[in-house]
Amino acid sequence: MNKIKVGIVGANPERGWASMAHIPALSALPGYEITALSSRNSGNAQLLKETYPVRHVYGSTLELSESNDVDMVLVAVRVPMHYNIVREVIAAGKTVFSEWPLGKNLRETEELAALARQNNVKGYIGLQSRSVPAIRFIKDYISQGHIGDVLSTSMIGSGIIYGEYTPLANDYTVDPESGAGMINVTFGNAVDAMCFVLGEFSELNATTATRRKTTTIVENGQKIPMKIADQVAVSGILESGAVATVHFRGGMLSGTNFFWEINGTKGDIQISADGGSLAVFEPVIKMSTGENGAMEVVEVPKAYNLVADQELDYIPASVGQNYTLIQSGDAPTFDDAVVRHRMISAIEKSAMTGRRESYI
Known part of the structure; x- marks a missing residue:
């Protein structure tokens, strides 16, 4: 070939x-x-x-x-x-x-x-977050009926950057005109994974806020205005009827940096990570054993790691999944990007007007 x-x-x-x-x-x-x-x-x-x-x-x-x-x-x-x-x-x-x-x-x-x-x-x-092995495994696991009908889902995450300190190379990200704010980049990627697994929002309500008025450049100590939302909270109904809530906060936190729970009629799934990007921080999965049983750590089957034999570190391995999916015709496309941008626009509009919005 x-x-x-x-x-x-x-x-x-x-x-x-x-x-x-x-x-x-x-x-x-x-x-x-x-x-x-x-x-x-x-x-x-x-x-x-x-x-x-x-x-x-x-x-x-x-x-x-x-x-x-x-x-x-x-x-x-x-x-x-x-x-x-x-x-x-x-x-x-x-x-x-x-x-x-x-x-x-x-x-x-x-x-x-x-x-x-x-x-x-x-x-x-x-x-990339939708392409990592853990996410593709969870999608299949749920579609096979192992946790029954999905009732609700909750996600909380950190923006990684967009916090108290910002590297000089990322100073442009806190300007909304750049299109690289938290709602676009970290939040957008994480919620894309959620929607890939569970389906899109049929309707949503949103609140955004800028709680830090400045951020400090790491290399020189200069304070620059924080012009993008460093708090994004969304709640709504998914196409399946499940209730969904998502809250992302700027920066890295001493507390929870990523936690996602999916609740079904037969069991639950929990996904945790050390940061708000699943393409950067490897997730740990817990699932209930048996119908509504105790939560236990579950390993992702090796078949879901499309680059397992390449001895790559986690970050390039995450990107490598996408390249392998391109070859099989299953990688996310520009059309997927349009759907995610439409969701972000609906969130921004809802936050501005206070009204419920839809985008599909």
């Missing part, structure tokens, strides 16, 4: 999600080969050449996208840059894998999804 040749926009040898997660995953997976990187910064381009053994380092996204040595382009830059870069990749007719969020807002996301369809381009989205 021919390898999928990948070009990466946004690789930085010194930091970033591409170097932390995507490059180790792609380097390990037998069905992929990193053939090209791009950087508009000449100094960074030289560093990329010295750090990664790839055949091409281009000075622009256009050059990379039009390369005959690239089948798929990974877009792993800051969210405000996604729109223009993804458009360039689509125009070149190449498959595109964009990190989440796809666009800064619903309008950009819907435009990019429509453009990909019009140009017959496959578009995949980095909603």
